[in-house]
Amino acid sequence: MTPLSRNGIAARVALDIQDGWHVNLGIGMPEMVANYLPEGREILLHSENGILGMGPSPAEEDVDWTLINAGKKPVTALPGASYFDHAWSFGIIRGRHLELCVLGGYQVAPNGDLANWARDANDPLPAIGGAMDLAAGAQRIFVMMTHNDKSGAPKLLESCSFPLTGAGIVKKVYTDLCVIDVADNRFTVTDMVEGLTREELQNRTGAPLHFADQVAVLKDPA
């Protein structure tokens, strides 16, 4: 059994982004989704710091440090892009105008709860950034994360033990092992990597799994 690479997870998330959607890609692994947006679909990327129509990173000689994404990395503005201040940018988020936000995750529960900003309620330096606004405001939240943490502990749990980013907001989870629909208070697996049994997947997950009638095969892009 070979888990998906990070690029593989990003490519699988990108397949589910529809033509015409306005999408915010969270800091970290979700940023990689931008590299796999399917040909023939026009998708406008939003960044919290005030752009709709964000393009890929520029050539080194074209870097302008006033044109960066929310992760502070240099980006470009595509033809048709627009700039706006932070109040308007978060108005776009809270006003439910974004069809999708893809966020990283520490923990997800079957009721759609997401924890992704602090591993401890007493963290002296908790970093929220835009995650709570995105969690509360986007029309749908996809979470992209490894199936287990570095110690092997499951990140899909009966309930989140870390402080919540948002309650009842996750629609889908994409991991290096599977794709999961989160609805009706349960996890339903729709895609799995090859060579992994349902029992093995369940053993690596902290909440009961259900399986779709047809479970698709997950593979890294060639």
Next chain:
Amino acid sequence: MIDKRADDLARAFEGLGDGISVMIGGFGDAGRPAYLLKALLDSGIKDLHFISNNAGDGDTGLGAFYHAGRVRKLSCSFPRGSVAPLMEKLIRAGEFELEVMPQGTLAERIRAAGAGIPAFFTPTSYGTLIAEGKETRDFDGRGHVLETALHADVALIHAEQADRFGNLTFRHLARNFSPLMASAAKRTIVEADHVVELGDIDAHNVHSPAIFTDLVYQCHDVPEDSWHDWRASA
């Protein structure tokens, strides 16, 4: 005649003393007012309450203030970066207070202050730690959290262009919090890459209107090593 242009940096903080609240425009380094931050550092004012999305990095710019022991409190959304270990040390020593909130809540609290709205309900953070102890109310079957306006004594803003009335433009995404902060502070001090004539900024293209601006300075580069004066005084 209205002329907000100034040369003498001593004027910027005239009449202000320890304990003031200072909004600092910028997201990361985009729109960070380095020239005015250096002037604030040189002013000697301490016990500062900073309101800034990011905490700062290294020992220049915002970072220099932590090293020099000049910040009492930071209100922000993302206290990460290379100053984090120092901030943690100051917090544990009881010398520093950190207020962390969602980025959109920070922006809207500042906008509200400038727009005469004392408080507002937001869906953001409902059901999380951040909402604990705050008033909540259901609208259309969804929980919302009451947040209050965030005012400041001073806003420090970096603009691309400014005219003598104080109309401003910003380059690319250097706009971010700056127009909101300009409206929310009692004294809005601007550094501009280009101080231009009236009319050079077309009225269609003003990003922050003159009424919010109090002082306009021509921006100059701040040499990296000049930030380290705090070492001598520390």
